[in-house]
Amino acid sequence: MTPPATRREARAVHLLTAESAPVRHGRARRADWIRLAFAVFAVSALAVGGAAALTAALVAPALAPSRSVAFESKAREVPVPLPQPVEALPAPTLIAAPALVDVCANPAFVAALQAGDDGGAIAAAGGAESFRVAVASGTASCVPLADPDHLWVVVNKARPFDPVDYLPAPLASPSGLRGIGGGDLRADASSALADMVAAAATAGAGEIALDSGFRSYRTQRSTYQRQVSAHGRADADMVSARPGYSEHQSGLAADVTACTSSCVGLESFAGTPQQAWVAAHSWEYGWIVRYVDGKTPVTGYSPEPWHLRYIGRELAAAYHDGGWGSLEEFLGLPAAPDYLD
Secondary structure, X not given: OOOOOOHHHXXXXXXXXXXXXXXXXXXXXXXXXXXXXXXXXXXXHHHHHHHXXXXXXXXXXXXXXXHHHHHHHHHHHOOOOOOOOOOOOOOOOOOOOOOOOOHXXXXXXXXXXXXXXXXXHHHHXXXXXXXXXXXXOOOOOOOOOOOOOOOOOOOEOOEOOOOOOOOOOOEEOOOOOOEOOOOOEEHHHHHHHHHXXXXXXXXXXXXXXXXXXXXXXXHHHHHHHHHHHHHOHHHHHHHXXXXXXXXXXXXXXXXXXXXXXXXXXXXXXXXXXXXXXXXXXXXXXXXXXXXXXXXXXHHOOOOEEEEEEEOOHHHHHHHHHOOOOOHHHHOOOOOOOOOOX
């Protein structure tokens, strides 16, 4: 058993206990006071610094303008040249398309057709282009494109003559030009060819001769057969029409060639001064080059720069002005690359 503590020992324990507790409490309180003082100091410093900054901002002189502002100010002082006046652009020229009219409802047009006056019919339709548009659009059912008595007849591998042994009348020999293989032409075509040949000579293009004009059904039959015998049927069909399908039977087609002291064959016509003149000027006399390069899928024939077709001055001018390359396209007909049989 532990003996009771003496008075001196009890007093020592009391003093030790009493001193240790206050020491710990005092240190905590001093730490709190230190943190509080630091916070008050920081707030005071911020307040004083903010006030100083505000005061400096209020009393400081205005800032000098930046370089960009100064540059803009100087730039505004430099006079800027005003744009020069621009001349007005020319207004585009608009070409109105011919109005689509029912030419067959025009009594003057129908009367000219019945009289066989092709020029009068074209005039009554409002001109060659108006006539063409009416026919190509399919609204001119009264215009007989299969009738060989009219200038606008179309004969090709899909459109034979009816009757098959048709004979044109009247026929005439062109005056003032050399004829090689014989061949008259329909009177109006004959006169137009004579005018064209004379104009070519006057222009210095050289002499142009008529190699072949009208061919009857019988003549064409023998001509075609010679081609078949020489080249076979398929090749013959590219260079010669079957009997009853040749434009020469209309009296409106002419094969021409170039001459000096003598005349060249048809195959040598291309590249001559005469051929170049014909290609550029034949339309002025009512003629067109019927089978041109690039149109074989439409016409069914290889190019023939010597084969001319008379359609009259009015229609030929519209053909030329429109840049047409085939009579089928000009009149709105389907292509005819092959025979139907």
